Amino acid sequence: MVDHGDTATLRTRLTNAESGVLLFGITPPRLSASDERIREIAAATLARLKSLDVDGLAVYDIDDESDRNPQERPFPYLPTMDPAVFHADYLGEWNRPAVIYRCVGKYTGTELRTWLREADPESVLSVFVGASSKGKEVRTRLPEAQALRRDVRPELLLGGVAITERTDEHLRLIAKQEAGCSYFISQVVYSADAAKSMVSDYYYACRERRIEPKPVLFTLSVCGSEKTLTFLRWLGVDVPRWLANSLLHADDTLAASYEHCLANARDLIAFCGALRMPFGFLVESVSIRKAEIEASVALAAELSELLGRGGESLT
Secondary structure (H helix, E strand, O other), X not given: OOOOOHHHOHHHXXXXXXXXXXXXXXXXXXXXXXXHHHHHHHHXXXXXXXXXXXXXXXXXXXXXXXXXOOOOOXXXXXXXXXXXXXXXXXXXXXXXXXXXXXXXXXXOHHHHHHHHHHOOOOOEEEEEEOOOOOOOXXXXXXXXXXXXXXXXXXXXXXXXXXXXXXXXXXXXXXXXXXXXXXXXXXXXXXXXXXXXXXXXXXXXXHHHHOOOOOOEEEEEEOOXXXXXXXXXXXXXXXXXXXXXXXXXXXXXXXXXXXXXXXXXXXXXXXXXXXXXOOEEEEEEOOOOOHHHHHHHHHHHHHHXXXXXXXXXXXX
């Protein structure tokens, strides 16, 4: 496994607003999985990631979002195990940091407080995710969770979610930044134009307020089938019609989406570099199909080369 050395930890790179941070995102096994099956999944995950030059893992927290989208979910919602437990108990061989997502509405204040006290801020970071809709019943609201983290474990580096499709997202990012967020990770990006508009609005809003913009990590995910495309749209990802047509009619949908992800990455690297906006990437697969997962691993490896990791800083 590639080791960047103590001077280039994920925490340091994000705090210094360096460009070129690269993460790989994974979803924990189903809550119903046996211990044996969980260990098999963990071993397969670690084997895939062994040669990747990434700064860390992002381990997702999955919640039921049927309140946000009443249409049938293309892939049925199945509860998954706690990402913090999966990381702590099954990914011990992973020697780089992990970003643990927290859908804060699932947890009581006591549960969040306990986790915050136990989390090691040197190896664990977090992203707090709010409710999927305004009307959803929750145990803890996002502002409450942010305040709890400030009180209990302020040294735990906190990130926030960025939805590039929302026209007022730059104002939400600034509000989250004021609440303690040191970086942002976007929802899956298929429209580079939407992502560029968001970071442009955010960058200039920060400049107007005389504050430094925080790094934005763009999430890229390959799409290998019509069902995966439908799922991306169900999640709220903006997939332009022309692109959806191209993917659905391609001889190889997975290969076509892979090339589109790379094209978006090149576009965003050039745009953020010219703007001097700190940026990075997170690569994931929203599908559990082996071909799509392996394509995501390949994409992360190619992105690492594209970012010139190991060479000069992109900042």
